[in-house]
Amino acid sequence: MTCAGDVLELFDLVPVQASHTDLGATAQVVLALLGDGPLTADEIARAAGVEPAPLSASLMELELAGRVTLEDGVYRASV
16 A cells, blocks of 8 residues: 555545535635646745645645645646
């Protein structure tokens, strides 16, 4: 097992994808930015004009919803 998806697969569970409207306002802005390509957290903060704490919360919200992934310090939309 290497990730949460492996555990879900083991128990024959399917992750629920959050709809765009289920996301907070900051998360929606972040997701729109990542639609143009992968970005670091610093790049997202500057482009969105968001402070680090709310940005971290939004990135976590998106990760838990399965909408973004973090690899090598870069966030990517997984839609």
